[in-house]
Amino acid sequence: MADVTLMKTPAETALVQAFESAKTALPGDGESRAQAFEHFAQQGLPHRRVEEFKYTDLRALLREVAPFAGTPSAEEAKAALAGAKALAGVDALQVPFVNGHFVRDAVDFHALPENVEIVPLAEALANGHDWLAKLSPVKWANDNPVYQLNTSFMADGVMIRIAGPVEAPVHLRFVTSATSAVATATRILVVVEEGASVTLLETHESTDGANHQPNDVVELIAGDRTNVQHVRVNAEGNKALALSTLAAKIGGEALFNSINVTAGAATSRHQVFAILDGENTNLRVNGTTMLKGTQHGDSTLVVEHAAPHCESRELFKTVIDNEATGVFQGKIIVPHHAQKTDGRMMSAALLLEEGGAMNNKPELEIFADDVQCAHGATCGQLDEDLLFYLMARGLPKKEAESLLVQAFLGEALEFVENEAVRESLVGTVEGWLKARA
């Protein structure tokens, strides 16, 4: 293959080999995989001269490709899930994955809540299923190399259909318990039918000390008048290189709130690709990122207002301690016909020590002439006067800092409607702050 000669790094060569050896074993006819991998292979791993990856140079960061994880035994899966902590106190329908594989035994398919239907993805790919045609709802995501890799290697996942209002949240719980480094590629498709509503929780945990390489994609198709609340928690192990994508297509008069909370991984990049596909829809995408040591956390966002009269709000809060690096890239696209669009994007970073760095890149691409769009980006330290005020009331410096950081991050968490989830997220923030004191 001519493309292969373009490969330069050992990691890229390893990915080609991994794909060659895995492609027959992976479920499905392989056509879309082959196509995705071919697209990926033409460009290779994105590097700093590729604009979208300017601040997260995957060619430099991905030196060695970890082997793709095999299916865990029933005991392994059980033990892994028993030790899972993320959003543990929240009452929800558990849809668990261990080492990137759906733990089928953990779901009682005969007693699913009303309006919830779940189809294991590996099975669907192997046997064919009507819903597979709904994968990749955001067409331009196919040009993204991280997404292409997921499409190439996706081994498991679930497809979920929400047919009406669902009371308890649906919790997609990902746990990687392997002690040596593994790669995983999961794909989730959630189809929320017209008028339906659901809270989707997504948590990612993995063992410390291993260079795990998860690449997760969650796709959402939400119909007209739907209400979807999405909360994602990155609690990956301290050596993980975690890549993730949320690709969402939202219908008209709908409400979609998504928040990603990053507290883990050595390097993480969470991409949100959203299309507002019907009028009068309201989108909120928030991020709360806590980085310390030499962690690197990237939040990349593209929102396309494909219909007029939609409102989008994006608020990203990043706290950077020690020598960590944060990245925010946000783009709002408003085509010609999307008049009366109201879009506001804000990224604010707080640097707690000298030596940290934040890269903010907000972009607006507006072709319509009757719109309200704004973006802002700030980068600063804790306010000395506020610190003094708190200390003058008796709070020791670290405690005063913690209170201010909590207040800073709290603004992005306010929109989480489920109280138990919100409290758990506040607990995550408090835990992070306690660990630095």
Added chain:
Amino acid sequence: MLEIKNLVVQIEDKRILNGLNLTVNKGEVAAIMGPNGSGKSTLSYVIAGKEDYEILDGEILLDGENLLEMEPDQRAAAGVFLAFQYPLEIPGVASMTFLKAAINAQRKARGEDELTTPDFIKRVNAAATQLEIPKDMLKRALNVGFSGGEKKRMEILQMALLQPSFCILDETDSGLDIDALRIVSEGVNALRSPDRAFLVITHYQRLLNHIVPDTVHVMHGGRIVRSGGKELALELEANGYADYRESEAA
């Protein structure tokens, strides 16, 4: 109680306090008056421990302990309380959360047990009622969207809850209407006790009609230039600070 000896302070190469001496005894209410720029607010910040100031000479002793060697939070635990001229707004921090954190931090520093939530709420409610602070104000973020008068009442509420031994009121009367001035003054007067001293910094005699001082000190050019009883405040109100300005010019 508080003893300031030969305090010399500068900020960004500008000398603000110039060999200031002041003693405030237990149970005493001392007023400091002086024109703008005489260094009154600097004095209050330096006692409370704000970082921006360079201490060139002198000492500040509270019950014999040198405050200048302590962090602001240690000074607070030792009994110092500064009611800010411009209380700061802290978005995202609920007033109740802040109050509880402050009380318990000080108790912890003094080796006392933390307050239980019911006990804490009882104390806050009692103090809030006296200062005519509505409950919904306590539910809001600290000082955010508060009027000038509400912010000052919130400062006095904190003072009442923290029970400090040395209270500094930095132009607490600024921005207050007559009713608010009365409420704040009553709150302060209720806290007067033989074990507690006050340093009341003000431009105007008005506040001292409500909080009647034991001693009055005139500050000018970074020093105390005259001290007397409460009648001194009336004299200043009648004659202004012109006398002191002239003496400096001469």
